[in-house]
Amino acid sequence: MELAGAVTFFLVIYVFCLAIITAKRKLSQKGRLPPGPIPLPLIGNFLQIKSSETVKSLLKLSEKYGPVFTVYFGTRPVVVLCGHQAVKEALIDKADEFSGRITNPTLERTFDGYGVVFANGERWKQLRRFSLTVLRDFGMGKKSIQERIQEEAQFLLEEFRKTKEKPFDPTYFLSRAVSNVICSIVFGDRFDYEDKEFQSLMEMMNNSFREASTAWAQLYDMYVNILKYFPGPHTKIYDILEDMKSFIAKKIQKNKETFDPDFPRDFIDCFLIQMEKEKDKLSSEFNDTNLLITTLNLFFAGTETVSSTLRYGFLFLMKYPEVQAKMHEEIDRVIGRNRAPNIEDRTQMPYTDAAIHEVQRFSDLIPMDLTHMVIRDTEFRGYMIPKGTEIYPMLTSALHDPTMFKRPFAFSPENFLDENGRFKKNEAFVPFSSGKRICAGEALARMELFLFFTTVLQSFELKPLIPPEDIDTTPQESGFANIPPFYQLSIVAR
Numbered sequence: 001m002e003l004a005g006a007v008t009f010f011l012v013i014y015v016f017c018l019a020i021i022t023a024k025r026k027l028s029q030k031g032r033l034p035p036g037p038i039p040l041p042l043i044g045n046f047l048q049i050k051s052s053e054t055v056k057s058l059l060k061l062s063e064k065y066g067p068v069f070t071v072y073f074g075t076r077p078v079v080v081l082c083g084h085q086a087v088k089e090a091l092i093d094k095a096d097e098f099s100g101r102i103t104n105p106t107l108e109r110t111f112d113g114y115g116v117v118f119a120n121g122e123r124w125k126q127l128r129r130f131s132l133t134v135l136r137d138f139g140m141g142k143k144s145i146q147e148r149i150q151e152e153a154q155f156l157l158e159e160f161r162k163t164k165e166k167p168f169d170p171t172y173f174l175s176r177a178v179s180n181v182i183c184s185i186v187f188g189d190r191f192d193y194e195d196k197e198f199q200s201l202m203e204m205m206n207n208s209f210r211e212a213s214t215a216w217a218q219l220y221d222m223y224v225n226i227l228k229y230f231p232g233p234h235t236k237i238y239d240i241l242e243d244m245k246s247f248i249a250k251k252i253q254k255n256k257e258t259f260d261p262d263f264p265r266d267f268i269d270c271f272l273i274q275m276e277k278e279k280d281k282l283s284s285e286f287n288d289t290n291l292l293i294t295t296l297n298l299f300f301a302g303t304e305t306v307s308s309t310l311r312y313g314f315l316f317l318m319k320y321p322e323v324q325a326k327m328h329e330e331i332d333r334v335i336g337r338n339r340a341p342n343i344e345d346r347t348q349m350p351y352t353d354a355a356i357h358e359v360q361r362f363s364d365l366i367p368m369d370l371t372h373m374v375i376r377d378t379e380f381r382g383y384m385i386p387k388g389t390e391i392y393p394m395l396t397s398a399l400h401d402p403t404m405f406k407r408p409f410a411f412s413p414e415n416f417l418d419e420n421g422r423f424k425k426n427e428a429f430v431p432f433s434s435g436k437r438i439c440a441g442e443a444l445a446r447m448e449l450f451l452f453f454t455t456v457l458q459s460f461e462l463k464p465l466i467p468p469e470d471i472d473t474t475p476q477e478s479g480f481a482n483i484p485p486f487y488q489l490s491i492v493a494r
């Protein structure tokens, strides 16, 4: 009897403790994440998500679990947002909550939370406000950003003429031109295309972007906890980025030696002025670390993005010659052949504007956006997403949303035109994302796309080497970015 009493007493205590522990766990697990496929320990939803086809796998899961669902990359939960409505409800209607950034593990070692792209909190706010001001053409001295692009577009034409209508791969031409625009903004001047320093910079950019889009890199980012002990793409990308850093550090040093605060020449000079202004401020974000990393960010963010879009655009214009012909017609009518295009022409050129929008929509450059995170516990569609949870806004699903576009899966500038041929805005046009983290280079990128496309088409016709209907526009690599396939074309004077 004594013994039975003791056992009962012990059992009661045990059950009581268990109940407390369970309740505590429930409390600390305060989030109520959206539903999703059941994750396995350690590998999460590895079986449902092919790392070589992340985008496809996630879109497929959304057919089953709806527009908002949770998947586990290893042990990390990620909330995926699909379709225009869900993306907008997060990035616009709850802009502040969803404005956080998580660095992808491949890049974390290099960026370490510095620089405008991967910073959070006060650091991000300061650097973003500053970058926007400079990129919107304030404070950079005599030469406007438009003039820098127009100048580069002329150099590009010259290179195209040298091909003498022979077939070539435009990749190299376009990336040099676009890189030079960033060089001009950041370092004050363009490089000669044959410059050795410039060529090594180009090579570093090329390699890093390609490496970051491979299946290997995707796999690494998902399963970093397991894979970080193995050598792989992350070590390669790290090395390339360190080389770029030292390249930029040298340039910054040169600027410092010749710096005159009354005559800022470029982005770096503007940053140095801001450093001067805030040198007595204890918690200033304007110091050498953020200068170096923000400059590196601009190269990373502003080069392959624009040049891949141009490269994709050329391919679409060859596959759909009727679109190219209409752009030719509009350019001849509005600009003529005797002067360089400028950005004011755009308002008079609804067809070209629509065609460029369609190029961006259809090339779907960054299908899953850069990774966001919620900066506090956030209620969303009846769920509770805990602070720090990773968010994937599936831009690709907004850009192809059948409720928002007449012809979501066709290449058709009519998606951006009304019945009278006027340009028609569309809320679901989000290649630059939307909300507080929207691309800080949007204005610059759109200016570059307009000026490069119109300047090239004003003088040339883009000719494919195979019949248009045989052109395959499937991306050569589709991960973080959709990289257009390799192709050749010939460029023929008009």
Ligand code: HEM
Residues within 6 Å of the ligand: 101, 116, 117, 118, 128, 131, 182, 297, 298, 299, 301, 302, 303, 305, 306, 309, 365, 366, 369, 370, 371, 431, 432, 433, 434, 436, 437, 438, 439, 440, 441, 442, 444, 445
């Ligand atoms: C066609 C060209 C481009 C596309 C499609 C593009 C797209 C994007 C996207 C999707 C993001 C992430 C937004 C988000 O987190 O929700 C982004 C961020 C950013 N982009 Fe671009 N971009 C382009 C060109 C440029 C250019 C030319 C620059 C300037 C040099 C630039 C600078 C930035 C910066 C600084 C950010 C980080 C913004 C932040 O985190 O606050 N981008 N871009």
Ligand SMILES: *[C@@H]1O[C@H](CO)[C@@H](O)[C@H](O)[C@H]1NC(C)=O
Residues within 6 Å of the ligand: 171, 172, 175, 202, 203, 206, 207
């Ligand atoms: C970029 O890299 C690829 C493969 O690594 C190479 O084939 C290509 O020529 C490079 N392009 C440039 C512009 O360096």
Ligand SMILES: *[C@@H]1O[C@H](CO)[C@@H](O)[C@H](O)[C@H]1NC(C)=O
Residues within 6 Å of the ligand: 283, 284, 285, 287, 288, 289, 290
């Ligand atoms: C810049 O400021 C941050 C803190 O805001 C600090 O961690 C970093 O070391 C500073 N870098 C330099 C070079 O002073």
